[in-house]
Structures are given as structure tokens and as C-alpha cells.
Amino acid sequence: MIRALLHRGARVFGRRYDYNVDYMHHVIDTSAAAGLALSLLPLVSQYKGPKAARGVWAGALLASTLDGDCGPCAQLVVDFALENRVDENALLAAVEGRLDEAGDVGLGVQFARSAISRSYEPNEFADTIRARFGEQALVAASFAAASGRFYPVFKRGLGSGHACQQIEVLGRVGKVAV
Incomplete structure (x- = not known):
């Protein structure tokens, strides 16, 4: 029963975002517990x-x-952001590495890059986020910086990784600046 529900959820997600969910079905078929764990991860990243x-x-x-890949997972993040009414021009600028033009999206990119860098120096962007938006925004940015790499790394581990691709922002193609 749980497997059927998990498979249904994966199919709905795949159709909604035009996203290949074969790896999700594989995980669910391998272990219902693993499929359930995978389905709960968005509680962190979202x-x-x-x-x-x-x-x-x-x-x-x-x-x-x-940082994990520049394929379908990155496109999915852009789609999530657009769904949450994040400015499309800022997203496109961030995808293309024009962080000075990306506003708050660029601030988030810089924060995450600093957090991922393995530096133990204070993250200078954390203070800016905290001062402008509060502690909840810093927690959200920290969850995002930690969790975004999960899916690309997990998919590569399962042999389902994808090559880089151009990322679309409402029909405008951005060349990924990795």
C-alpha cells in the first residue's frame, strides 16, 4: 500500500514539473522505507x-x-523559485553568474557558496541575510545551502546523473556559469 502511494506521488511530481522520476521509482521498488525517506527530504529543502x-x-x-550538477535538478530549482514568485530576471542573472545583477538571489548564491567552501571563517553573507530578513531567512538559506546538493549527488550514486544543460527561466535560456 505504501509503495503504491509513493509511486503515485512520484508520478504526480514528475508530470507537474516535467521531470524524470525513474530514480524515485527505483528507490521505492528497492525499499518502501527508503522511498518514504526520499519523500520526506523536501521538508528540509523546501x-x-x-x-x-x-x-x-x-x-x-x-x-x-x-555545486552538485547543472542538469535537471538545477532546472527544477528554477521552476520551484518561479512558482514562489522569485524574480525571473534575478534568477537568470544568477544562473549566468551575474550575481551583482541578481539582487537577493545573488545574495543567496554567495551565502551558499561561502557555506559550501569548507572555510571556517564567518560567512560574511549570513550577517547581511540576518540583518535584512531575520533569523528565519538565515535558517532557510542554510537548509537550502546544505540540501540542494543532495539530489544530484544521490542520483549520480544510483547511476542516474545527467550532463549539464541550459537552464530555462520562463522560456529564456541561460548559459550556466559553473
Whole structure:
């Protein structure tokens, strides 16, 4: 019964986002417990914090995901961000590495890159996020920076990784600056 529900959820997700969910079905078939665990991961990555800071969340999730790959997972993050009304021009600028033009999305990208860098120096972007948007926004950006790499790495581990691709932002193609 649980497997059937998990498979149904994966199919719905795949159709909604035009996303290949074969790896999800594989995990569910391998272990219902693993499929359930996989279905609960969005509880972490999709904690967005305050609405005013959605761009920061999106930028942190995008940077973390791009650190893992620049294929379908990155496109999915862009689609999530657009669904959450993150500015399309800021997203495109961030995808293309024009962080000075990306506003809050660029701030999120810089925050995540700093967090991922293995530096134990204070993350200078954390203070900016905290001062402008509050502690909840910093928590959301931290979740995003930590979790965005999960799916690309997990998929590669299962042999389902994908090559880089161009990322579309509402029909506008951005050349990924990795």
C-alpha cells in the first residue's frame, strides 16, 4: 500500500514539473522505507523562511544544486523559485553568474557558496541575510545551502546523473556559469 502511494506521488511530481522520476521509482521498488525517506527530504529543502526572503532561499538552493550538477535538478530549482514568485530576471542573472545583477538571489548564491567552501571563517553573507530578513531567512538559506546538493549527488550514486544543460527561466535560456 505504501509503495503504491509513493509511486503515485512520484508520478504526480514528475508530470507537474516535467521531470524524470525513474530514480524515485527505483528507490521505492528497492525499499518502501527508503522511498518514504526520499519523500520526506523536501521538508528540509523546501523550508523557505519569510516571503520577503524567497530570493535568498532560491539563490542558496540554486548554488547548492549547481555545486552538485547543472542538469535537471538545477532546472527544477528554477521552476520551484518561479512558482514562489522569485524574480525571473534575478534568477537568470544568477544562473549566468551575474550575481551583482541578481539582487537577493545573488545574495543567496554567495551565502551558499561561502557555506559550501569548507572555510571556517564567518560567512560574511549570513550577517547581511540576518540583518535584512531575520533569523528565519538565515535558517532557510542554510537548509537550502546544505540540501540542494543532495539530489544530484544521490542520483549520480544510483547511476542516474545527467550532463549539464541550459537552464530555462520562463522560456529564456541561460548559459550556466559553473
